Amino acid sequence: MGGRMRVLFSFPHAIGASGIGWSAWNQVDGLVRRGHEVHVVAASLARPVPGARVTTTLAAGRVRIPHRAIGRDRAFRVHDLAARALLRRGDYDLVHLWPLGTGATAREASTRGIPALREAPNTHTAHAWRVVGAEVDRLGLGEITTAHTADPVHLAMEEAEWEAATGILVPSDAVAESFAAAGFDRRRLLRHRYGYRPGTRRMHPRAVADPGGLRAVYVGLGEPRKGLHHALDAWLGSEASLTGTFTVVGRLLEPYRAHLADRLDHPSVRVVGFSSAVDAVLAAADVLVLPTIEEGSALVTYEAQGAGCVPLVSAAAGAVLDHGVEGYVHDPGDVAVLRDQLDLLAGDRGQLARMSEACLRHAPSLTWDAAAAALEDCYERAVVLAAGGSAPHDVFDPEETDRAVAV
Template sequence: MLFSFPHALGAPGIGWTAWNQVDGLARLGHDVHVVAASIARPVPANVRVTQTLAVRGKRVPHRAIGRDRAFAWHDARAARFAASGDYDVVHLWPTGPGRTAATARERGTAVVREAPNTHTEFAWRVVAEEVATLGLQGEVDTAHTANARRLDMERADWSQATAVLAPSDFVAQTFRDAGFAEDRILRHQYGFRPGTRVARARTATPAPLRAVYVGLGEPRKGLHYALDAWLRSEASTQGTLTVVGRMLPAYEAFLADRLAHPSVQVVGFTHQVEAALAASDVLLLPTIEEGSALVTYEAQAMGCVPLVSTASGALMDDGVHGLFHEPRDVDALAAHLDLLSRDRAELARMSAAAIAHGPELTWDAAAHTLVRCYDAARDRATAGGAHAHAV
């Protein structure tokens, strides 16, 4: 397969997700050709690599030639390989003007387009609404700020793709709502890499509840809802909520009074996420828009029970491995906190179930799921489903 990634493969964020996909495919013995802007983390020796924004092994920043020009250059390079190579599948990540997708389609090659987040227009709309509701317009600028040129690039890829890869049911639904046919949406998953720490299920012994929030401090991730639910719950009288992650300054200032509560501890960015999860009973992630948050996989592996919104993309069974609430439903999240604060036996049951679920959440498991999606896309392309689509 041809794997096109127009960013630094292996860098934090989507670079880490894409790197794990490549690593998993290679370890399964598949023939992978990665075309990436640059390589931030070495890939397995059996992976062929082409870097499109690197000179003598040194990364050339996108901004050096302009982001749109950098994406177009990468797409053109990848398209040449799609035209000349004998590939079964072309796997595309955002963002590009669509040349690679169109070239592969013309050759009858299956094209799958990664959707690391919800449909772009949905994401922009809900994030803009949230920022406006909080009165932070003009003060908070994230990757989910509307950009017409980017949307044109997205549509170019989508229109030529055999199928879109959705890492969660929530993401899949936003593409259905945008008019994508059911057979053009393939459900796969992300994963986590097991560490050396031994996971231990929480016990039923009475104790103050330890909650943790892990993620960027921004309106989209819903930290304000997590804080409101926490301060409304009985758990906050004796328990602790630890906030882990970098904060957007304007948003941090907006939350200053809530963050200053004696039960709330702000530790900022850390590489010790696994340790933070292992030291906590529950993970709070009341996000309003997400692809499939990797921290929800990591939390289960450590026995930290996810109390997350349906928009988090968590791969779990409600009431078994954790508890879901609808986005913005502070009352439901507060009730979940009260439940597990009062009923430690229920917390212990879910914690043990989450740990047992861990093997299904690894990047190895994700690789097998991804290959099944490739097979489905190839079948669809062979059956004549690789023609251009209106989206």
């Protein structure tokens, strides 16, 4: 407790790749820099992890073997068995598991009395399917395939992983509540957070005096789950749309794009597609609009605050902020409230400037370094749980963690 830990970090995908691969890479990097000994077991390596020992399970030298080449489920099984073998041969204090294909490793850890934590980057899978499926049906989109399309085989894999793990790492209240609603003991729900990596660009708060209208931006995959349709409805129903701009950054799924065609054609809306320069996009905007209906904890909400861009997000987005201070929160699907929030900031540049300044003050507690401190705390609580004790806190207290990460 409180010292160097030997961690087996199982990630059955390409670590360092975009999406969850980037989150996992930053977790490992933060742990290494905090002095922990980390053995990464990944399907492949998209980015080197300095200071960590790395074993790849789906790669031949520097050549990655795609999961589809041998079948996704078989690939996950191959990874899981390789990680379990390493656990049997090694000497570890804790196992950190990402979905999918980590059930055998989790069971081996349980047999050996080693705490195993299973990452939950989104809400409980069955909950996510219900929410996203209902929205797709409501919009009349038919058979649109997304990462949250129901897959009973994968759900069974996840259920086995959750059952075998000592605890579940949950990055937001929304995720924690979805697992609690599914019957999970709250003592097993260990709250941590994700983060963002500050760039070299100097970020400034938004000016009180600005001759232009409100600059709003949506950043993310264009799919029903992310609520872009709600964002557009709120924007087009607002006074802000008369003088401002709404920029959509991200790839749009078909037939979702077709469903939104008339709204995307509005003169105030700009669609720019995918961009790798998210920090520049956020630095050029006043507000981030993300009315997601299901999420874990969207990394763009961390990045926005680091850029002084005020988040206007749903409660499902998993943003780490105080409502009315660094951003505004609305209930998922409440277009009217989001519209009013847009108009409020469009009409009160002083309030926008104050909230932008608050974002920049808050940003140091949202970095991946801060996230590593929170993750370290979860590791220590998992050791207590595995020994038959009770974790000091049922679910993460944001105020306490803000104090803990002030390092």
